[in-house]
Amino acid sequence: MKIFNVFPETIFSIGPVHITDTVITTWFVMVAIITICYLATRKLSVKPSFFQEILEAIFEAMEKTIKDILPLDPWLVVPMLGTLWILIGFSNLAGLIPGLKTPTADLNTTLAFALISFSMTHVIGIATQGLKGYLVHYKEPTWLLLPFHLIAEVTRTAALAVRLFGNMLSGDMIAIILLGIVGLLVPIPFSLLHIIIGIIQAYIFGILTLVFIAGGIKTKS
Amino acid sequence: MDAKTVVISVSILAAALVMAIGGYGPAKALGKALTEALDATARQPEASDKIMRALFVGMALIESIAIYAFVIALIILFANPLIGYIVK
Numbered sequence: 113m114k115i116f117n118v119f120p121e122t123i124f125s126i127g128p129v130h131i132t133d134t135v136i137t138t139w140f141v142m143v144a145i146i147t148i149c150y151l152a153t154r155k156l157s158v159k160p161s162f163f164q165e166i167l168e169a170i171f172e173a174m175e176k177t178i179k180d181i182l183p184l185d186p187w188l189v190v191p192m193l194g195t196l197w198i199l200i201g202f203s204n205l206a207g208l209i210p211g212l213k214t215p216t217a218d219l220n221t222t223l224a225f226a227l228i229s230f231s232m233t234h235v236i237g238i239a240t241q242g243l244k245g246y247l248v249h250y251k252e253p254t255w256l257l258l259p260f261h262l263i264a265e266v267t268r269t270a271a272l273a274v275r276l277f278g279n280m281l282s283g284d285m286i287a288i289i290l291l292g293i294v295g296l297l298v299p300i301p302f303s304l305l306h307i308i309i310g311i312i313q314a315y316i317f318g319i320l321t322l323v324f325i326a327g328g329i330k331t332k333s
Numbered sequence: 334m335d336a337k338t339v340v341i342s343v344s345i346l347a348a349a350l351v352m353a354i355g356g357y358g359p360a361k362a363l364g365k366a367l368t369e370a371l372d373a374t375a376r377q378p379e380a381s382d383k384i385m386r387a388l389f390v391g392m393a394l395i396e397s398i399a400i401y402a403f404v405i406a407l408i409i410l411f412a413n414p415l416i417g418y419i420v421k
Contacts, residue, residue, distance in 0.1 A: 119411075180386075271397055278400030281407070316393040323390065 134218040204310030226273035237328035355402025
């Protein structure tokens, strides 16, 4: 009974570090993204080719989304957040290729993403308004809420990780359980739903990171 | 019934209850959120971009409660810490 193989399995170990198949899939996704971007940006021109146009459209959409939420220069966060968005999006969809395991259905991967988002919030907050100016937002509206701010720092990071992990794992599990029950054709609609959920979850991961960053920045309004 | 059987059967029941109860609340909340958002869009179609973005973020936050329930159910089923007390 191999129904439980939605969970990561160790392929080989380097000392105490276990390399699971989700890690290898992540490397595969990274290579795929780098290859696509290299091929698309090899011959840049003012009159864009097909691939260049797609990439430009993606980045313009990101810039617009960020500009709507963040009261800052969007290009401060586009490189990092765009990388997160694209990597999570590709990772969520990688599980649809037969033989690959969804990297984001592993809590370690999503926790790493969430820690990146966590550090990004603080780094951008401190970089834009100084350490003192950034720490001021912890005592808003009153000092009494300081413990809750600190608790929220931990819980929202954990929630980010668990949300992505749970969504992706549940999609994989539904597909595998249905495959065990009915076999052909019936899991396909659920796989289509899984595609939508994967894209939406990648979007939401980025948007929530953005909202957290914006929450640490005092607007002058 | 020995202790292991009791723990396992109670775990299965608990997992089922976690999914049932933990799914009920978020399902109602999601439905309400979507209804309100559609209502607002119908009234103010020009604000639909903002409403939809808020709806997505809000739905993700609501849905995560159901996801926590799912993760807890998974822990109960596949990584039950209590069986460790029984099986040495």
